[in-house]
Amino acid sequence: MPHDVDLIILLAVGFGLALIFGYIAARLRLPPLIGYLIAGVLISPNTPGVVGDIHLANQLAELGVMFLMFGVGMHFSLNDLMQVRRIALPGAIIQIAVATVLGIGVTMLWGWSFGSALVFGLSLSCASTVVLLKALGDRGVLDSVNGKIAVGWLLVEDLVMVLVLVLLPATAVLLGGEALTNGPDSSSNIWLTLGITLLKVAGFIAFMLIIGKRLVPMIIQFVARLGSRELFTLTVVAAAVSIAYGSYAIFGVSMALGAFFAGMVVKESDFSHRAEEETLPLREIFSILFFVSVGMLFDPSILIQQPGHIMAVVAIIMIGKTIAAMALVLFFRYPLNTALTVGASLAQIGEFSFILATLGVSLKLLSLDAQNLILAGALISITLNSFVFAAIEPLQKWIRERSYLARLLERKSDPLAMLPDEVSQDYLRDQIVMVGYGETGRRIVETLQANHVKVVIAEENREIVENLREKGVAAVSGSATEPSVLIQAHIMHARALVLSGCDALEIHQIVNIAKQLNPLLEIILTADSTEQARLLREENIGPVFFAKEEMAKNMSEHILEQMQRAHHLTH
Numbered sequence: 324m325p326h327d328v329d330l331i332i333l334l335a336v337g338f339g340l341a342l343i344f345g346y347i348a349a350r351l352r353l354p355p356l357i358g359y360l361i362a363g364v365l366i367s368p369n370t371p372g373v374v375g376d377i378h379l380a381n382q383l384a385e386l387g388v389m390f391l392m393f394g395v396g397m398h399f400s401l402n403d404l405m406q407v408r409r410i411a412l413p414g415a416i417i418q419i420a421v422a423t424v425l426g427i428g429v430t431m432l433w434g435w436s437f438g439s440a441l442v443f444g445l446s447l448s449c450a451s452t453v454v455l456l457k458a459l460g461d462r463g464v465l466d467s468v469n470g471k472i473a474v475g476w477l478l479v480e481d482l483v484m485v486l487v488l489v490l491l492p493a494t495a496v497l498l499g500g501e502a503l504t505n506g507p508d509s510s511s512n513i514w515l516t517l518g519i520t521l522l523k524v525a526g527f528i529a530f531m532l533i534i535g536k537r538l539v540p541m542i543i544q545f546v547a548r549l550g551s552r553e554l555f556t557l558t559v560v561a562a563a564v565s566i567a568y569g570s571y572a573i574f575g576v577s578m579a580l581g582a583f584f585a586g587m588v589v590k591e592s593d594f595s596h597r598a599e600e601e602t603l604p605l606r607e608i609f610s611i612l613f614f615v616s617v618g619m620l621f622d623p624s625i626l627i628q629q630p631g632h633i634m635a636v637v638a639i640i641m642i643g644k645t646i647a648a649m650a651l652v653l654f655f656r657y658p659l660n661t662a663l664t665v666g667a668s669l670a671q672i673g674e675f676s677f678i679l680a681t682l683g684v685s686l687k688l689l690s691l692d693a694q695n696l697i698l699a700g701a702l703i704s705i706t707l708n709s710f711v712f713a714a715i716e717p718l719q720k721w722i723r724e725r726s727y728l729a730r731l732l733e734r735k736s737d738p739l740a741m742l743p744d745e746v747s748q749d750y751l752r753d754q755i756v757m758v759g760y761g762e763t764g765r766r767i768v769e770t771l772q773a774n775h776v777k778v779v780i781a782e783e784n785r786e787i788v789e790n791l792r793e794k795g796v797a798a799v800s801g802s803a804t805e806p807s808v809l810i811q812a813h814i815m816h817a818r819a820l821v822l823s824g825c826d827a828l829e830i831h832q833i834v835n836i837a838k839q840l841n842p843l844l845e846i847i848l849t850a851d852s853t854e855q856a857r858l859l860r861e862e863n864i865g866p867v868f869f870a871k872e873e874m875a876k877n878m879s880e881h882i883l884e885q886m887q888r889a890h891h892l893t894h
Contacts, residue, residue, distance in 0.1 A: 333375040333383075336366055337615045345611075354454050356614050356673075357706055360698075363618020370623065380616035384681075386564075387613025389582040390606040391674055393563040395452060395481055396586020397599055407475035409786050414651045415479035418669065421647040422448035425639045430693075433632070438498030439693060442683040445487055446697050447639050449480045451673020453610075454705055458668070458712050467826075468783035469661045473668040476648075484675040488577050491682060493520035500688035520575070527574040531584045535566070539585075540592035547594050555594075556601040562589060563602075579678065617677045617698065625695040636700040641670045641707065657785065658802055660719055667711045671704040672697070742779070742811055746797045751813040754779050758803040758833060759823035760787050763849055763870070767821060768796075779812045804832040809840060819845040827855060834864055 344358030366375040404411060426444025427437070435443070455477055464470045493516050496502055539562050546558045563585045570581025589598050626633065645666040652662035680697045683689035742751075754777035757764055764780075771778050780798040782788050791798040801808035803825075814820065820837050822830055830848065837844055846865035850856035856869040 329376040330379055332373070333366075333379055336373050337362060337375060337380075337612065340365055341611050341615055352709055354457055354705055354708075356453060357702065359611050359614035360618040360621070360702055363615040364621050364623060365618075366615075367619040367621065369621070375619060377619055380612075380619050383609070383612045384616035385578070387609040387611075387616065388579055388674075388678055389563065389567045390609040391453075391613060392485075392579045392582035393567075393586040393589075393602075394606050394610075396583040397590050397595070398452075399478060399481075399583075399587055399590070404475050404478050406784065406786065407472045410472060410652065410655045410657065411475035411479050414648065414655065414665075415476045416483065417651055418476075418644060418648050419445075419448040419480060419483055422639060422644045425643045429635050429639065435693075436499050438495075438500055438688050439683075439690070441498065442491070442679065442688045443693055443697070445484075446676045446679045446683070447636065447672060447700065448644070449484050449673075449675045449679075450477055450644075450669045450671055451675075451701075451705065452477050452481060454671055454673050454708060455668050458708060462712065464664070464826075469664040471784075472652075472657070472661060473665050476665060477668070481675065484679065485580055485583055487679065488579055488682060489524050490517070490520065491679075491688075492577075492686060493517045495686040495688060498688055500683075500686040502686075523574045524576050524580070527570050527576050527580070528584070530574075531566075531588060535584065535588045536591055539566075539588045543589065543592045543594055543598065547597075552601070555597070556605075559589060559598045559602050560605060613674070613677075617681075620681075620694060621698040621702075622691070622695050625692065625699060629692070629696070632696055633699050633703070636696050637703050640672055640700050640704045641711070645670045645711075655785070656800075658783070658805075659722060660715070660802065661783070663715045663719055667708070667715055670711045671708040672701045673705065676701055742797060742799055742813075743792065746779075750777055750797065751779070752816045753777065753818045754797075754813065754816070755819050755821060756781065756809070756812045756814055756817045757821045757823065758782075759825060760784075760791070760798075761824045764821075764823035767823065772796075779817075781808050781812050802829075804829055804836070806836050806840070809833070809836055814840050814844065817841060817844060819847055821847045821849075823849045824851070826851075827858065830859070830864070 340362035341359045344361045345355035346358070348355050348358035348361075363380075364370060366373050368374050368377060423441070423444035426447045427440040430440040430443050431437070452474075455473060459470045459473065492502065542562070543555075543558055546554050549555075563582055566585035566588075567578040567581035570576050570584070571578045589595060592598060648669045649662040649666040652665050653659070676697055680689060680694045684691065684694050755771060756779050757768055758781045760768070760780050760782045768778050768780065778797070780788075780791060780796065781803045782791075782798060782800065783802050785800050788798045788800040799808060799811045801811075803809055803812075803822075814837050820833075822833060825833065834846055837846070848859055848865055848867045850859055850867055850869040853869065853871075856867050856872070859867045
């Protein structure tokens with residue numbers, strides 16, 4: 324067969340098998356990327372049948388990495404991270420350290436060098452953002468407090484891994500590897516090389532934050548005014564690829580870091596949502612190629628040759644990381660459900676592990692066997708991750724039935740779980756109890772307080788509760804599905820209960836508890852969708868408000884008032 328059709332063969336067979344096995348994975352309620360990895364395994368040189376060109380696959384994988392990192396940059400929200408920084412920042416860093424130490428400890432017992440053990444441990448420490456977002460989205464908890472903590476935790480992990488990708492080539496020689504041929508000069512002083520690398524990174528970041536942050540959105544806005552959809556898409560893609568390459572060619576930093584910052588500066592544009600929508604198909608196509616190419620690197624024979632090693636790797640990923648994360652969440656006095664959700668979120672590894680493993684092999688810090696162990700750990704942990712999430716509810720129920728265990732884990736002596744002594748008994752009569760302090764809840768509370776209405780807030784996010792208490796607002800930390808939280812909010816003497824940002828299951832649990840404690844209580848609900856508003860109204864729990872309905876109503880009233888005013892002026 325002619326050599327010049329290798330790319331077509333790779334794309335045709337790779338996409339075809341990715342579609343088949345991705346579909347099978349989705350039908351089995353597994354992440355489709357499992358299917359993409361299996362497709363890569365089937366066309367790899369390590370398995371019989373059609374063999375794809377591994378060199379072409381590696382180049383396409385580079386593009387896949389760039390678009391993956393571009394997507395991470397576009398989804399990176401400093402505001403989301405700041406909301407949960409007090410748990411996500413120290414939690415993620417300590418958890419990465421624990422997982423890395425576990426990886427180092429096990430591999431040093433196997434006789435590996437420290438450099439190899441370090442890269443291997445780091446590869447096992449970072450979970451897949453793609454897998455997490457899908458798992459949380461499928462369960463409808465992406466926008467919940469638990470979801471925000473898990474996503475914030477992974478954002479910190481992603482940032483740490485970006486830093487590792489930048490520093491690893493500069494420290495490869497020190498760790499016993501080899502410098503990249505186009506990387507830092509291995510003959511120079513290693514600390515000087517590291518210092519120059521950090522200066523280059525700092526220079527690139529400064530350039531992107533000072534110039535790129537203004538220039539890229541300005542270019543996107545200029546092109547958007549032309550009204551050409553294909554030019555707009557081309558502009559965004561050109562920004563991603565050119566910034567990634569420019570960061571590598573001019574500043575000597577990784578293309579992955581360049582693509583990450585390209586995503587961040589594109590997000591600053593007024594057209595960021597459109598940019599995300601227009602480039603999504605292209606980003607997903609190259610992401611699929613990335614996972615297929617990663618699968619092509621995997622040698623399935625390792626499953627038979629080193630089953631003990633694979634079991635140890637899976638144990639670190641699914642048991643060591645999970646227990647460490649849960650212990651940290653409980654230490655920060657968050658509820659058991661939050662600890663279980665974060666623990667399940669981290670019980671897998673994904674794209675950053677692959678990127679780091681590939682870099683480790685190119686730097687001669689990791690062997691191909693080590694890379695295969697990481698790939699095997701990823702395949703197994705991602706496959707089992709949905710079962711780990713499914714076990715959250717039964718496990719939580721089992722622990723709660725053993726109250727001594729629940730008390731031990733949840734540390735009921737939490738000061739934020741009780742209202743401060745400064746809140747007088749007079750204040751706790753005829754008050755409004757507000758469950759949830761999101762955007763809608765905050766606006767309601769501000770309006771009520773401006774009109775001297777007494778409000779007590781029940782909120783799961785501890786940082787929000789701490790901030791409210793600093794401002795002298797009566798707030799209690801915890802899930803309102805727990806009777807103790809509503810009791811602390813003195814629901815027995817409340818005038819009304821307002822539920823904001825709760826899902827259907829939570830609403831029914833909270834209303835049942837509240838009505839038992841105060842049968843005359845008025846319930847006021849906010850809905851997140853038309854369907855939820857319809858169902859809640861059918862159940863006749865209380866008045867239901869839906870944001871889009873209220874906006875349409877207010878706009879209609881405004882238009883009618885303007886028309887009436889104009890009519891009076893003309894007559």
